[in-house]
Amino acid sequence: MQHIASIINIVSEILGEPVSEESSAESVAGWDSLKTLQIVMALDEAGYEVPLEKIAEIKSVQDILSFGGAR
Amino acid sequence: MIALLSNVTIESLASRLKNDVDVFIPPGFDSWRSELLNPSSALWRDEIKTIYVILHGEAFFPAGVREDFAEVLSGPLALLSRVQAERPDKLFVVSTLDIPPSPAMPLAGKNFAARAAFYWREELEKMDVPLLDLVNLAAEAGREHFYSAKMWYFGSLPFSQRGEILLTREILRFEKAARGERKKCLILDLDNTLWGGVVGEDGAEGISISSYGMGSRYRDVQRIVKELAEQGVLLAVSSKNNLEDALLPFRERPEMLLREEDFVKFKADWNPKPGNIAAIARELNIGPDSLVFIDDNPLEREAVKTALPEVAVPDFPHDTSSLPAFMAEVAKTYFTALRTGGEDREKTVMYRTESEREAVRAAHATLDDYLESLDMKLDIHRLREDEIARAAQLTQKTNQFNLTTRRYTEADIAAMMENDEYRVWIADLRDRFGGYGRICLVIARVDLSAAIIDTFLMSCRVMGRGVEDAVMSFVERSLFEEGITTIRGLYVPTAKNEPVRDFWNKMGYIEEGAPGPDETTWAAGAPFKERSTKICLNC
Numbered sequence: 001m002q003h004i005a006s007i008i009n010i011v012s013e014i015l016g017e018p019v020s021e022e023s024s025a026e027s028v029a030g031w032d033s034l035k036t037l038q039i040v041m042a043l044d045e046a047g048y049e050v051p052l053e054k055i056a057e058i059k060s061v062q063d064i065l066s067f068g069g070a071r
Numbered sequence: 072m073i074a075l076l077s078n079v080t081i082e083s084l085a086s087r088l089k090n091d092v093d094v095f096i097p098p099g100f101d102s103w104r105s106e107l108l109n110p111s112s113a114l115w116r117d118e119i120k121t122i123y124v125i126l127h128g129e130a131f132f133p134a135g136v137r138e139d140f141a142e143v144l145s146g147p148l149a150l151l152s153r154v155q156a157e158r159p160d161k162l163f164v165v166s167t168l169d170i171p172p173s174p175a176m177p178l179a180g181k182n183f184a185a186r187a188a189f190y191w192r193e194e195l196e197k198m199d200v201p202l203l204d205l206v207n208l209a210a211e212a213g214r215e216h217f218y219s220a221k222m223w224y225f226g227s228l229p230f231s232q233r234g235e236i237l238l239t240r241e242i243l244r245f246e247k248a249a250r251g252e253r254k255k256c257l258i259l260d261l262d263n264t265l266w267g268g269v270v271g272e273d274g275a276e277g278i279s280i281s282s283y284g285m286g287s288r289y290r291d292v293q294r295i296v297k298e299l300a301e302q303g304v305l306l307a308v309s310s311k312n313n314l315e316d317a318l319l320p321f322r323e324r325p326e327m328l329l330r331e332e333d334f335v336k337f338k339a340d341w342n343p344k345p346g347n348i349a350a351i352a353r354e355l356n357i358g359p360d361s362l363v364f365i366d367d368n369p370l371e372r373e374a375v376k377t378a379l380p381e382v383a384v385p386d387f388p389h390d391t392s393s394l395p396a397f398m399a400e401v402a403k404t405y406f407t408a409l410r411t412g413g414e415d416r417e418k419t420v421m422y423r424t425e426s427e428r429e430a431v432r433a434a435h436a437t438l439d440d441y442l443e444s445l446d447m448k449l450d451i452h453r454l455r456e457d458e459i460a461r462a463a464q465l466t467q468k469t470n471q472f473n474l475t476t477r478r479y480t481e482a483d484i485a486a487m488m489e490n491d492e493y494r495v496w497i498a499d500l501r502d503r504f505g506g507y508g509r510i511c512l513v514i515a516r517v518d519l520s521a522a523i524i525d526t527f528l529m530s531c532r533v534m535g536r537g538v539e540d541a542v543m544s545f546v547e548r549s550l551f552e553e554g555i556t557t558i559r560g561l562y563v564p565t566a567k568n569e570p571v572r573d574f575w576n577k578m579g580y581i582e583e584g585a586p587g588p589d590e591t592t593w594a595a596g597a598p599f600k601e602r603s604t605k606i607c608l609n610c
Contacts, residue, residue, distance in 0.1 A: 034082055041083070041222060041232040055225050 014039045024060035043068050072118040076103035079127045080228040087239045095119055107154050120482050121162045121249050127229045128168030135173055140187035148194045159485035162249055166205040167192050201409055208237050244407055251467025254405040255361035261310040261317055263367040271312055275319040280326050291395035293328040295402055300333050304406050307336040309347045314339045344371050345378035356531040363405045410460055442605035449606045451498040451545050458497055459484045465512045470567040473528040492516050498542055500533055507533055511542050521557040522550050537604035543578055547599035556597040563590050
């Protein structure tokens, strides 16, 4: 639970607006591939690793939560 | 506006910078060379003042660094040298190359990676290019934290989030330096700031200052302060002490790196500090917004912040072992200069010599006698290429004797020198006590038979000697010789240039009108009036 909250926090900070578990690249304006990259960078620093192969598949907060297992 | 060029993906770094500065990045990946070579690139538009070339060292050597590294790097170096020469209107900043050694290198092997990085740095230093020191940034953060293998393999983006944030901060620091936003004077407390303990109680022998061990934290602080002074920062003391106590460590402790003569003002008394600090600004003829004040005592800091809100007053660290790191941060935050200025190094000497001139002034009955006795020699000439940096610095720093207060970058001045309509003169003053350096700058814009004085500024250190009369007469003569019969002058009042409100009137110009709410224009026609001064011109 705690991890979900902190991942959502990081995603919100990078996107510049609060997101929920249901948010996706389609529903959030300005969520482009550059933002996805910066989300992965920020998660990395916080200890949540999205595997290299999965980065291109990220389309939503759900994807991030399922790929970004805590280290 | 700045431009970022790179041999790797730079979009993410650009997006972080955009909160603070407009950023242009050219389209395409690894396009830095083609953009620099393309004369019609959007890179060359006027709004872009600084071009940052950020290069990932490893990307130059996909097969590893070998003995032939100089051949690989010579092309990029030649290109950088060429554009820098061809585009004096832009400021180029180039990164150093951070390349880790090959993991297969034997312990006694040749480290070509380090040699390549050093070769790159050395060649750029010869070009006098400001260097963005990627090697040092990565070293301070640690490569493991500065780079991200994941980002590199995913998107050819070498840096981690941490790395990009550090680069962003460094670029913004460079921008501040490029705009000439540098403080002029560092005012220091003494007890528990430049040494440990209280000299008035502990005596010169009792204070903490030494070459090794505990006392060396203060020696290290002094070393940074001394290096700032060598780069032209004026030093002053504001200490609550008896003057004779305050001077003791400077005279009796050889471990002190700072000496009495490093300070242009030394205020050790029991008066409130805000008053002393305001006096230092007044005596040096600089604004309180050019001052940084360092004191370990939070009450003193608060008093100064309240009374003089323009003075920068950084918080003091709690743990004395972090004092040198604190002082290093102060140096970087407030005193970063783009280049070493020869004038800057001499400044402390010049300010001190001013006190000796005061003594002579008292001995002469009339001002004319005094000025005569100074044996002043003014050298005025059209601005040379090697003086562009100083000219830009003068427009950035001069507040009082400045008729229009137009701030120009080095790039702006260089562009004027290329433009037929502009005349730029700079003047250098010497007297029998020494040189003042280049202290006066005039920019005129010529249109047919008329000229307008865009900028007339002078260092306040030479006010009241008739320098402005000598310079104005020279400018009028030069313009007249090329057929100019009308000269117009402009006065744009600011919070600080009250001293020149009456300038054009004194020069014999007639007020023409007020183009802006606060501006006035003035004009004079040929024949222009000769002014008598005690200054020998170009002799």
